[in-house]
Amino acid sequence: MKMKQMQRLGLTGLSFLLVLMFMTNCGTKEMESTDPYQFQEEEFEAVPDIPDVADPEPEVVEPEIGDVVTSPGTSSVIDDLGNVNGESEIDPATQGNLDDIAAFSNNLSADFKAKAENLSEEDINAIFDSGNELSSEYGELLSALENISPGLLSLLPKINYSDDYAAMNTEISFPEEGQLRVTMPDDATLRTENVYGPCTEAALKAYDKKIDKLKKQRDKAIEKAQKNYERRLDEAEDRYDSRSDMLDEKYEEKLATVKLTVLALYGVAEQVSSFNPELGAVLKYFTIIYGVYARQQVDTWYSEGKLLLKYKFTEEKLAALEARDECIQEILEEYDKCVDKANEVLKDALAACHDQGAGN
Numbered sequence: 001m002k003m004k005q006m007q008r009l010g011l012t013g014l015s016f017l018l019v020l021m022f023m024t025n026c027g028t029k030e031m032e033s034t035d036p037y038q039f040q041e042e043e044f045e046a047v048p049d050i051p052d053v054a055d056p057e058p059e060v061v062e063p064e065i066g067d068v069v070t071s072p073g074t075s076s077v078i079d080d081l082g083n084v085n086g087e088s089e090i091d092p093a094t095q096g097n098l099d100d101i102a103a104f105s106n107n108l109s110a111d112f113k114a115k116a117e118n119l120s121e122e123d124i125n126a127i128f129d130s131g132n133e134l135s136s137e138y139g140e141l142l143s144a145l146e147n148i149s150p151g152l153l154s155l156l157p158k159i160n161y162s163d164d165y166a167a168m169n170t171e172i173s174f175p176e177e178g179q180l181r182v183t184m185p186d187d188a189t190l191r192t193e194n195v196y197g198p199c200t201e202a203a204l205k206a207y208d209k210k211i212d213k214l215k216k217q218r219d220k221a222i223e224k225a226q227k228n229y230e231r232r233l234d235e236a237e238d239r240y241d242s243r244s245d246m247l248d249e250k251y252e253e254k255l256a257t258v259k260l261t262v263l264a265l266y267g268v269a270e271q272v273s274s275f276n277p278e279l280g281a282v283l284k285y286f287t288i289i290y291g292v293y294a295r296q297q298v299d300t301w302y303s304e305g306k307l308l309l310k311y312k313f314t315e316e317k318l319a320a321l322e323a324r325d326e327c328i329q330e331i332l333e334e335y336d337k338c339v340d341k342a343n344e345v346l347k348d349a350l351a352a353c354h355d356q357g358a359g360n
Contacts, residue, residue: 064162199353
């Protein structure tokens with residue numbers, strides 16, 4: 001009986017010893033596999049990631065290209081003379097306008113007057129042919145129009161410029177391609193090659209890991225800002241092309257519109273010539289004067305319109321560039337804040353290593 005009890009006690013003790021040895025062995029392995037400096041990496045979890053930086057779309061305002069408008073006075077002349085059958089029926093205001101036209105025409109050459117008196121619809125079509133510039137034979141008339149009287153000028157078409165044209169007084173230019181590159185500043189990090197033991201090494205390793213992550217976030221954000229910028233440039237160019245096409249169409253439309261007025265004047269001149277050839281000749285002078293001046297005004301409006309569209313194109317490209325640079329500047333500022341925080345954590349980590357015993 002005692003023998004059996006002793007055997008049981010022996011087996012129990014042996015089992016306890018085996019369990020104790022097993023637990024001791026496991027604990028040793030667990031301690032061996034645990035990084036004693038894991039806390040260093042955990043400290044850098046306090047360093048935030050770079051936040052998303054807003055990159056709002058620049059406002060796009062369509063330019064107002066203005067217009068070339070006809071004179072109500074000329075419309076009145078056409079309406080009045082189109083319904084008269086004799087000189088006595090001409091309205092006094094219309095007669096005053098005709099007197100102004102006659103006075104201006106008296107200073108023009110006989111060649112001009114002969115051409116006006118033999119005016120045809122083909123001549124009018126030639127004046128408004130957008131494929132050709134005004135004939136040099138109208139040089140004398142264009143020079144004379146520079147000193148036209150206010151009364152006669154009020155009968156002619158004029159350009160109505162929008163407020164957008166005033167902005168063109170400010171000279172702007174888009175930078176050369178080489179000036180558009182994004183220059184990365186030097187990193188304001190505390191990285192050092194001096195390692196004084198495993199604790200310091202662990203701290204620097206954790207620091208490098210965090211800084212590398214921040215750099216990738218920074219570069220990704222900057223790449224996004226650059227892509228937005230390039231997209232906006234493409235969109236600005238598309239708008240410029242579309243606006244230019246629209247201006248071309250309006251140019252043709254405007255030529256056609258003022259040509260209708262000139263053809264109406266020509267018809268009235270032919271009608272008046274039937275009862276007063278001299279007055280009819282004056283109206284033909286005015287028909288050419290109006291047509292040549294109108295073509296000059298439409299051409300000027302078109303040229304100024306093209307300059308305005310180019311100016312707006314440059315403005316929109318500069319707005320895209322400014323938006324990109326502001327976004328990148330904010331990204332870099334956020335990056336620097338995160339690096340500053342990482343630097344603070346590193347200082348504390350290195351100090352903790354030092355307190356443990358020269359970093360060991």
